[in-house]
Amino acid sequence: MRHFIQFTLSSITLAALLIALINPAPAQNKASASSPQKWTLEEALAQLRLHPQDAYMQYVALQLARREGRLDEIAGSLTQAIGDEPISRTSGRRESVDLFSLFTGALAVQESLQLDAMRSSLPGDEPRPDPLRYLSPAMRKEIENSPERKQEYEQRFGPQIAAWEQRQAQVKKRRGETVPIARLSGPAIKSHSWTELLAGRKPEISPLASYVPEDFYFIEFRSLTKLLDVVETSDLWGAHLFNQVYREARSHNTSERLKRQLALETHPQLEPFYDLAVEDVAVTGSDPFLREGSDVSLLFRVKSADLFRTQMESFLANAERSRSGVKRSEGKYLGVEYIQLTTPDREINVFAAYPAPGLHLRSNSLPAFQRLIEMILGRTAGQSPRSLGASAEFAYIRTLMPRGAKEEDGFIYLSDPFIRRLMSPQLRLTERRRVLCYNHLRMIGHAALLYRTETGKAPASLSALAESQCAPGLFGETVLACPDGGQYSLAADGMTGVCSHHGHARFLTPCIEIPVTQVSGVEADEYRAFIEEYNQYWRTFFDPIALRVQLTPKQYRLETIILPLIDNSIYTRMAEALGGEVEPLDSLPVPRRNIFSVALRLNKEKLLAKPSDSAKSQIGTVDENGGGQKTNPLGPLGLSDTMAERLKLDEFLNKGLGNQLGLHVYDSHPTFDLNLPSLIGMLAGSLNGQASSFGGVEMMIGAAIISLNSPVYVALPVQDAKITDQFLERLDDTLAVEARKREGVSFLSLDEDFYRFQLKQGQTARSFGLRFGPIKLRIFWARIGNGLYVASKQFILDDLCEAESATTARDPGPAAHAMGRIRPQNWNQTLADFQLGWAENNREACLNNLGPLSSIGRAFTDSTLPGKERSDAVIEFADRIQAVHSFCPEGGRYLLSPDGKTIECSVHGSAGKPRQPIAPTEANALGKLMRDFADLTATLTFMPEGLRAVVTIDRK
Ligand SMILES: [Zn+2]
Numbered sequence: 001m002r003h004f005i006q007f008t009l010s011s012i013t014l015a016a017l018l019i020a021l022i023n024p025a026p027a028q029n030k031a032s033a034s035s036p037q038k039w040t041l042e043e044a045l046a047q048l049r050l051h052p053q054d055a056y057m058q059y060v061a062l063q064l065a066r067r068e069g070r071l072d073e074i075a076g077s078l079t080q081a082i083g084d085e086p087i088s089r090t091s092g093r094r095e096s097v098d099l100f101s102l103f104t105g106a107l108a109v110q111e112s113l114q115l116d117a118m119r120s121s122l123p124g125d126e127p128r129p130d131p132l133r134y135l136s137p138a139m140r141k142e143i144e145n146s147p148e149r150k151q152e153y154e155q156r157f158g159p160q161i162a163a164w165e166q167r168q169a170q171v172k173k174r175r176g177e178t179v180p181i182a183r184l185s186g187p188a189i190k191s192h193s194w195t196e197l198l199a200g201r202k203p204e205i206s207p208l209a210s211y212v213p214e215d216f217y218f219i220e221f222r223s224l225t226k227l228l229d230v231v232e233t234s235d236l237w238g239a240h241l242f243n244q245v246y247r248e249a250r251s252h253n254t255s256e257r258l259k260r261q262l263a264l265e266t267h268p269q270l271e272p273f274y275d276l277a278v279e280d281v282a283v284t285g286s287d288p289f290l291r292e293g294s295d296v297s298l299l300f301r302v303k304s305a306d307l308f309r310t311q312m313e314s315f316l317a318n319a320e321r322s323r324s325g326v327k328r329s330e331g332k333y334l335g336v337e338y339i340q341l342t343t344p345d346r347e348i349n350v351f352a353a354y355p356a357p358g359l360h361l362r363s364n365s366l367p368a369f370q371r372l373i374e375m376i377l378g379r380t381a382g383q384s385p386r387s388l389g390a391s392a393e394f395a396y397i398r399t400l401m402p403r404g405a406k407e408e409d410g411f412i413y414l415s416d417p418f419i420r421r422l423m424s425p426q427l428r429l430t431e432r433r434r435v436l437c438y439n440h441l442r443m444i445g446h447a448a449l450l451y452r453t454e455t456g457k458a459p460a461s462l463s464a465l466a467e468s469q470c471a472p473g474l475f476g477e478t479v480l481a482c483p484d485g486g487q488y489s490l491a492a493d494g495m496t497g498v499c500s501h502h503g504h505a506r507f508l509t510p511c512i513e514i515p516v517t518q519v520s521g522v523e524a525d526e527y528r529a530f531i532e533e534y535n536q537y538w539r540t541f542f543d544p545i546a547l548r549v550q551l552t553p554k555q556y557r558l559e560t561i562i563l564p565l566i567d568n569s570i571y572t573r574m575a576e577a578l579g580g581e582v583e584p585l586d587s588l589p590v591p592r593r594n595i596f597s598v599a600l601r602l603n604k605e606k607l608l609a610k611p612s613d614s615a616k617s618q619i620g621t622v623d624e625n626g627g628g629q630k631t632n633p634l635g636p637l638g639l640s641d642t643m644a645e646r647l648k649l650d651e652f653l654n655k656g657l658g659n660q661l662g663l664h665v666y667d668s669h670p671t672f673d674l675n676l677p678s679l680i681g682m683l684a685g686s687l688n689g690q691a692s693s694f695g696g697v698e699m700m701i702g703a704a705i706i707s708l709n710s711p712v713y714v715a716l717p718v719q720d721a722k723i724t725d726q727f728l729e730r731l732d733d734t735l736a737v738e739a740r741k742r743e744g745v746s747f748l749s750l751d752e753d754f755y756r757f758q759l760k761q762g763q764t765a766r767s768f769g770l771r772f773g774p775i776k777l778r779i780f781w782a783r784i785g786n787g788l789y790v791a792s793k794q795f796i797l798d799d800l801c802e803a804e805s806a807t808t809a810r811d812p813g814p815a816a817h818a819m820g821r822i823r824p825q826n827w828n829q830t831l832a833d834f835q836l837g838w839a840e841n842n843r844e845a846c847l848n849n850l851g852p853l854s855s856i857g858r859a860f861t862d863s864t865l866p867g868k869e870r871s872d873a874v875i876e877f878a879d880r881i882q883a884v885h886s887f888c889p890e891g892g893r894y895l896l897s898p899d900g901k902t903i904e905c906s907v908h909g910s911a912g913k914p915r916q917p918i919a920p921t922e923a924n925a926l927g928k929l930m931r932d933f934a935d936l937t938a939t940l941t942f943m944p945e946g947l948r949a950v951v952t953i954d955r956k
């Protein structure tokens, strides 16, 4: 279970990463000097209490503390606030940050890296063990004031401190050593034997796949318009899920920035042109770090070459005119002529060529561009001998998901070599250094902002930042040096940093352009520890990921196949428990208040198999008293074998019941608020590396919370009504006797209760109760039509009778082995409660933006501008130096207060005085999306080739 959820989630996460987010790019603006609005340490700390996650405020507090000689004290309390205590892979003790985490990205670890840099510690350094650490502040003070007691504590910690000194010495030594990257090996995980699996078949492969190296990701779409549709839709859902799950209303503008970088225009008026001129289109690249900066290339197969070329040339010309400093040049690679447009900050950086008739290539990175040209011309100079289209792996997947199927508007593929490359020492260690450099670039931005707040003007140089004590030292030296030897400087605006090796914070140089070849001993050790853990926990992750996407006005559909995992017992057990011929999983009547269902097609033959049939079966047990071999699957639940025989349980399970089990949830007013988005966040959070944190426990707790909250029932389709009724009669007799027994006379005895009653439409139903002191739990059951139902509330059975007698045609649901279905049309009561939850999440996300914006507003002291324009200028400026766009998810406007010290939201107020609408406003895109959404169904089907997972979202 755990693994396939991880799979599905990681596929979706990766796809989302690849497809990324949208928003208009901020414009430039000019700022001029005026009244200083200096921070005091106390003010900064007060601001941090309201906005503990504000990286800039953390910087200000630490830097001001440093000036006052209170760095250790403030850093200590910040460490707790950030919750930054990861455990070292190598020593099992506290380490700085997990620099190899695949899913968090540079921005997420920046706070922790900044804290380390402010404390002058390098990666691999460990703070000295603190003997007084776990004492209460009062105790701590007392001991610190008494030299003898302090000494006593230090002595007790002697061995630990000695061990720490030894480790630090070792790290220092390893730091000086050099390890060639070729000496490190990547994950030791087997690949499938693709050629064998393919068995000589020759499925149709798109020409574009044969132009792409096999270790690049590959996304192909039938039309550019469909591709843009998918990007836009996933942006919308993605952005809103982010607001909800992570309370974050910031957008990286990834797809807009990429389009700008590649000089591509895509407004709706251009759709007819693209549909006319483009046959199909592919997106490809060597790594998924799109937010920070990655190589992205587009391949177009063109129908009408002249029309296409004219239009594409005009986009280049437009880009060239759009700002100053765009450099146009021409070049040639392997005889292919190309045009390059570039700006120093990489905002525009495009290589465009026509390497073959009817083929257009656009890339934002020269090495990637060159590798693609080599592939297209069939001239691979020994480095990567194979294209994706020529690999047996891709061909095999194309036998499972044939090209041109009607379910396929687009196809997203992450190959085994791509995932291997993602985990390779070269990419991981290149990215590790880039993340460290990124932190310094952000810190230069913070230092410049502090400088500007204090002096009213932008700094002239990095040394001005060091001299004014706006920075902990000179950027570029010792702990503040670029880990790859790059030179730091201030960009032309004086407010952001540039690295000669890694570029600008907003457009970092793609990893493919700067691969490391030599690393230090410390880096090598860290990588080895990472890969050891990876081999241990993520063994089964190693499969290619293929996603098939379909987008029609009525439906979104997403499909993936998970290959049978090598040596994976969970997969095998699941395939055994759920299996057999697929059946429609939603054929029983559905009452109007059913909001969520899960249904399973159980492999009954296997599960009820007698021990002689299957030696492996754990469930069946032999009834020794009865002589014959009868199964008693309820044995583990305390049902004796004699009783099982008296009830004829065997006959009931084999002949009475069908093959399915369904769990259904009713809408209702929750007794306490279940925050569904954060539940999802909890589950998704486990993707950040360690697999161990995610397991059945969260799922069980989740299920228990849902069942406490809402009325629920279990539905079992019936095969033979007569056998089922007879079984229920026999069960009644047994329970009636059971209920009259007195089990002990103590105060807290467990009493049982049983009776039969009539439903409104006359059917017989039963109730069974358990009383424990003042608490009584009841369940109710009845056979109604073709279903046996067990419900937590009596009225559910009445609703089911009513639904059973309704004559309207029923949708039997998809045929599969497992299904989850959300029924939004029935969300009458729950929706109001959910909406309040959404509105609250939106407010939190919005308030999280206000702190950083207010601090920037403070540096922005140009009071000559009128209020509104000044506010807009602050937001634009903020977008530029934060490298992300902050917005209010409810469409509120951000306004600077008259004293210029805080930014408030027109909808949500400020962190100190928060307010919010009781439901998401009409303007809220999530609300629109939810009103538009009619059904969400997810199914799983076990096939000999693998597990097929399909998610469909129906729109109204
Ligand atoms: Zn650098």
Ligand SMILES: [Zn+2]
Pocket (backbone or CB within 6 Å): 846, 847, 888, 889, 890, 891, 892, 905, 906, 907, 908, 909
């Ligand atoms: Zn707001």
